[in-house]
Amino acid sequence: MQRALNLARGVVRVQVICRYPERFINLCASNDIGFWGMEQLDTGELRAFFTGADFRTLRELSGRNGFEVTRIKKSGAPVLMKKLRKRYILVAGLLFTILVTRMTSLFVWDIRVAGNETVPRTEIMENLKALGFTYGTFGMSVHSEQLSEEMKLRIPELSWLAVNIRGSRADVLVRERIPKPEIPDRKTPAMVIAKKSGVITKMSVLEGAPQVKTGATVEAGELLVSGILDSRARGQRFVHAMAEVEARTWYELSAQMPVETVVKRYTGERKSKNAIIFAGKRINFFLNSSISWSNYDKIISERNAALPMGVSLPITLVRETYNRYEPITTEQSRERAELTLKQGLELRLRDAIGDGTVSAVAWDASETNGVITVTLFAECVEQIAVSVPIK
């Protein structure tokens, strides 16, 4: 701090020629002249830093007190100001740059959204834009609380939102509402039907009148447990039938794939196009936007420009890279094709049976007219009961 203050006041490196250095030092102390960085040369002379004002006092004291002072170097703000005195344009440019930097930092040029898991960032950004908060908004005009309330009305999935502005950067923090758990309806009269065909292996009825027994073969949609109870004492009444019915089911799934497939072979030819997005407006650095190649991959990379201190600039650098390729028809091995098809079929079966288990699997593979067909035969054990309301 003291060093910065001294630099602001101006610093002089001084060489002192004296017979008795201790006398000079004591003279400095008695006249309240501070110094630092003192070194004694082999020739007996002293060198030290003094402030500009102290150097002037020293000059007045020299001679009659038996020492001489010589200025070696001057530095600090007064020296710089003196140098810049005749460079009007440079000073004006410097001031203009400082002013522009200061002014631009008052506007929002970088918006970062955090905390969203299901609500997409684009939806949040679009709604913020509709409320007048977007790139280029004057930072001090943003009312975080008001914005939060209006955003919660616009996007009901949000439970909380805060906008923190630091310079030209805005951090939009959101919290999403936890969805209400689905409460099963157990009051509406309902019956239990089979969602798949199969042979019942286990049946446990929680409510309702069972219509089938273990070992029975049922079709998809067939009534398993009725929601209408009839008794002599209470007469006919409707209940919400519930049951867990486990059954053996059978699947036959097929998938096909041609033996010949098309793959990309990159030629090594590459084109790049650059553009910048300034405050939401795109400026292209190319005239012809079309690409003459018929087959190419397009890779777009965007990078926000920022100063080394972390200050974001309202500029996004866009680079589009085009990699040319030629489609090549190749013949893949039958084993590889079958493996790919089998993996796909296993996934389909897993999706179909849900929590059920596979008890037996058989495969069949054939090739006809350049097309490989793989068929999966599976026997499974799974829940087939589903409650449907009584109309």
Added chain:
Amino acid sequence: MDTAKSALARAAERFDIPGEALGQTRITITGERRLFIEKHRGILEYGRELISVNCGRKILAVYGTKLDLVSMTSEELLITGEITRIEFQ
């Protein structure tokens, strides 16, 4: 006068009163290369191998090699260099 000061210093020591409160010199040595003196009375001798500091009742002689009086104000001073010996005279 010196006797009175000495008596005052002894009394301060007995009653655990810090010497700084009575205007006594405070000397701080950091390692063997920095010596900081507060409330000195001036420099009596200045050289690369010996710096003598007036501490009031005593003179503090700092011996060493490549000694430098890095900074000094009317109350404080800082000596750096390879300090080999300190002596009250």
